[in-house]
Amino acid sequence: MTPYNTIKIGTLELSMPFIQAALAGYTDYPMRHLARRFGCPLTFTGVMLDRIALHPKAMRQLKFLPHDGEHPVVAQILGDDPAIIAQAAAVFEQVGYAAVDLNFACPVPKVLRRLRGGFLMQKPDIILQAVRLTRQAVACPVSMKIRIGYDHSAASEEDFQSICQIAADEGVDMLAIHGRTVSQKYRGKADWSRIAAVKQRFPRLTVFGSGDIFCADTAIERQTQSGIDGVLVARGAVGNPWLFAELLARSQGSPPPPPPTLAEQGRVMQEHFEMICQGRKDNRAVPYFRKFAVGYSKRHPERKKTMLALLAAKTRPQLLDAIKTAYGV
Numbered sequence: 001m002t003p004y005n006t007i008k009i010g011t012l013e014l015s016m017p018f019i020q021a022a023l024a025g026y027t028d029y030p031m032r033h034l035a036r037r038f039g040c041p042l043t044f045t046g047v048m049l050d051r052i053a054l055h056p057k058a059m060r061q062l063k064f065l066p067h068d069g070e071h072p073v074v075a076q077i078l079g080d081d082p083a084i085i086a087q088a089a090a091v092f093e094q095v096g097y098a099a100v101d102l103n104f105a106c107p108v109p110k111v112l113r114r115l116r117g118g119f120l121m122q123k124p125d126i127i128l129q130a131v132r133l134t135r136q137a138v139a140c141p142v143s144m145k146i147r148i149g150y151d152h153s154a155a156s157e158e159d160f161q162s163i164c165q166i167a168a169d170e171g172v173d174m175l176a177i178h179g180r181t182v183s184q185k186y187r188g189k190a191d192w193s194r195i196a197a198v199k200q201r202f203p204r205l206t207v208f209g210s211g212d213i214f215c216a217d218t219a220i221e222r223q224t225q226s227g228i229d230g231v232l233v234a235r236g237a238v239g240n241p242w243l244f245a246e247l248l249a250r251s252q253g254s255p256p257p258p259p260p261t262l263a264e265q266g267r268v269m270q271e272h273f274e275m276i277c278q279g280r281k282d283n284r285a286v287p288y289f290r291k292f293a294v295g296y297s298k299r300h301p302e303r304k305k306t307m308l309a310l311l312a313a314k315t316r317p318q319l320l321d322a323i324k325t326a327y328g329v
């Protein structure tokens with residue numbers, strides 16, 4: 001890859017075009033912190049309901065706040081009422097988030113039933129209001145996350161084009177597009193040609209793509225071949241913060257760093273787990289860590305055995321013991 005110039009999302013300047021996507025249930029502080037430490041220039045919270053921001057008591061909870069030393073973080077907002085979305089954006093900006101991202105992509109049935117997230121891919125007029133009011137409510141960059149349509153119908157295609165036009169006309173600082181429809185959820189392959197076409201149609205709009213990014217080669221290939229500005233790394237970064245170190249080195253034209261030794265993997269896992277324990281009781285932290293353990297164990301030469309040992313741990317000492325046995329730390 002030829003060395004990469006910095007890229008801007010509004011006033012935010014990024015050292016490379018690869019950033020940690022929002023992943024509800026994953027991208028809380030520990031995962032974001034590790035992503036940042038391994039070179040990721042920007043991270044997102046998991047999606048947060050707009051109404052949470054309107055409860056001062058809720059907003060005192062650490063889980064809803066960006067932490068020292070991890071800036072910049074983007075707050076991702078889910079809602080159905082443009083005025084409330086905009087109010088929430090102002091609160092998130094006030095408590096220290098560097099930018100706000102409006103979610104019009106979530107395909108979870110409960111979210112769709114409540115006319116939020118991906119449901120709004122069928123309502124360009126509501127998206128227009130939400131973006132406009134949010135831009136008026138905050139000074140920070142505003143981005144939005146969409147999919148390539150609600151489904152594959154002609155009406156959805158028309159709505160998708162209108163929504164991209166809105167993003168361009170309203171001066172959205174970054175449009176992130178997941179290359180699947182809402183109806184597809186996570187089935188099938190992401191269609192990057194649809195994402196590339198948006199960049200071709202709106203060359204001045206900052207467009208990021210998302211979908212099926214599980215290694216540095218694919219991330220770089222997608223970014224260069226589709227001509228878009230950047231790529232969101234989502235599931236591929238779960239238990240794999242080293243992906244960002246590789247992407248950063250290659251973005252700067254340097255050779256990729258050597259893969260982490262087993263001991264380093266073990267130390268990062270311990271650190272990740274300990275950070276989780278600071279925000280959760282041990283009996284919750286252990287099951288919560290399991291989904292990350294699955295990701296981490298993929299690098300282990302005895303992957304299956306290691307994964308099963310990590311998943312079998314029921315208590316904090318058992319989990320730390322399993323890490324010690326498998327990784328020698």
Ligand SMILES: Cc1cc2nc3c(=O)[nH]c(=O)nc-3n(C[C@H](O)[C@H](O)[C@H](O)COP(=O)(O)O)c2cc1C
Nearest residue numbers: 021022023024046047145178210211212213234235
């Ligand atoms: C468990 C899970 C949670 C997700 N949570 C969010 C979220 O909160 N906000 C969002 O915009 N996208 C969310 N996504 C979508 C991802 O950001 C990403 O767009 C999608 O997974 C496609 O990328 P990938 O195939 O590289 O994982 C989520 C995806 C998964 C699998």
